[in-house]
Amino acid sequence: MSPIRLIERASWSRSFCINSLGLAIFCSAAIAQDFEIPKINEYFPSSKLRVKQTKLTQAKFPAVDVHTHFGFKLKLDQDALGAYVELMDRQNIAISVSLDSKLGNEEKHLTFLKPHAERFLSFAHIDFMGSGPPETPVKWACNQPGFVRLTCEQLKTAKSKGICGLKFFKTFGLTVKKPDGSLYAIDDPKWFPIWETCGELGLPVIIHTADPIAFFDPIGPQNERFEELLRHPDWSFHGDQFPSREALLSARNNVIRKFSTTKFIGAHVANSSEDLAAAASWLDEFPNLTVEIASRISELGRQPFSAKAFIEKYPTRILFGTDGPWPEVRLGYYWRFLETNDEYFPYSEKEPQPQGFWNIYGVALSDDVLKKIYFQNAFNVIPGLRTAYQNVINQTTQTP
Ligand SMILES: [Zn+2]
Incomplete structure (x- = not known):
């Protein structure tokens, strides 16, 4: 040159x-x-900090992962499922809760899990669209007469087949439409019988509402998730065609408030991991709400003082979840976040980091709090879990 x-x-x-x-x-x-x-997306500098690096290869106590997707991610691949069970053994995950059974057709997913049935529980989700064309909401399943009544009957059947909860994806509130093409509100009275039936059946509802705050801001250089939104423009909910994040969360909270005997699990720290004061106010208001941390150590770990205070204030209300199955490396970051006071480490095996260009810090929880988050709290929410967990523990030498 x-x-x-x-x-x-x-x-x-x-x-x-x-x-x-x-x-x-x-x-x-x-x-x-x-x-x-x-x-x-090509800039990922390696940190030159010389700080403590704790290598954790498994959870300190046998864990229950309450948020996993073995249907969507493994696509009926039995070899991959078997390999993941071996990974669960190595990582000390006793039970994974897969959220991917389809209500009304639970067999397909349960049959897939069956060779390792003792290691999995499953929630079901509602297929709102059915076989209706995406562009024709009037033909969607949810807009046919008797849909809600049928859903409530299916919930009873699903429970008898071993389904132990109901999952709502973020589409509920953002893309599930009425016949005229407008969006259904989460607190639309049409859905009331479903919440009520879940309460009667003792089936918890894990609900993903809205998304990170930045996904509701314009995509641009000032957006803290800019790189991620460039990769996934469909994850942007900015604009008049979507309800505001506040409206979505408020509608969800109306449901949690009204159906106080139904147990709700707020997925992804109730989607308020950037605003733990708000999440805390909901935990204060709603005794029937717990939250889980799947795919949010990226947020919690960049505010370690606030996150530690939050977890230690609500030690019985927080569940362990990952949104996996993930590679083993990523699980290690979960253990490191929860169990150590390591500084400035990645939250993902990907380069650059996929949920914001920052690193995280551990919150070094006590054994007492770890046990609650890893398994004890989930016993109080998910039916059948305590027995399933105990059966796994009895097969191993692990003591929780
Ligand atoms: Zn998920």
């Missing part, structure tokens, strides 16, 4: 200097710059 080209490349950083002979020479940093300025 010619000196002129080097000067051109170096000038943007002003990092050249003059030697004693008056000739332009380049500081070593400038000479090394034989590259283009990286794109945002």
Whole structure:
């Protein structure tokens, strides 16, 4: 490369200097710059901090992962399922709760899990669209006569087949539509019998409402999830065609308030991991609400003082979840976040970090709190879990 080209490349950083002979020479940093300025998704500097690195290869106590997707992610691959069970053994995960059974057709997912049935519980979800074309809401299952009544009957049948809860995806509130194409509100009275039936049957409802705050802001350089939204523009809910994040969460809270004998699990820290004061106010108001931490150590771990205070204030109201199955490396970050006071470590095996360009810090919870989060709290919410867990523990030498 010619000196002129080097000067051109170096000038943007002003990092050249003059030697004693008056000739332009380049500081070593400038000479090394034989590259283009990286794109945002190519920039992932490695930290030079020399701080404690705790390598955890399994949870300290046998854990229950209350938020997993073995249907959507493994696509009926039995080999992958078997390999994950071996991973659960290595990582000390006793039970995984898969949220991927379809209400009314639970057999398909339960049959998939059956070779390892003792290690899995399953929630079901409602297929609102059915076989109706996406662009024709009037033909969707949820807009056919008797849909809610049928759903309530299916819940009873599902429970008898071993389904132990109901899952709502974020589509509920954001894309589930009325015949005229407008969105159903989460607190629409049409759905009341479903919440009520779940309460009567003792089936908890895990509900994913709204999404990270940044997903409701414009996609642009000031958005803290800019890179992620460039990869997934469909995850942006900015604009008049969507309800505001506040409206969605408020409608969800109306349901939790009204159906006080139904147990609700707020997925992803009730989608308020950036605003733990709000999540705390909901836990204060709603005794029937617990929250789980799946895919949110990225948020909790960047505010370790607030996160630790939050968890220690509500030690009986927080459940362990991952949104997995994930690679083993990522699970290690969950243990490290919960169990150590390590500083500035990744939350994901991906480069760059996929949920915001930052690293996280551990909150070093006590054994007492860890046991509550890893398994004890979930016993109080998910029917059949305590027995299933105890059966797994009895097969191993682990003592919770
Ligand atoms: Zn999920």
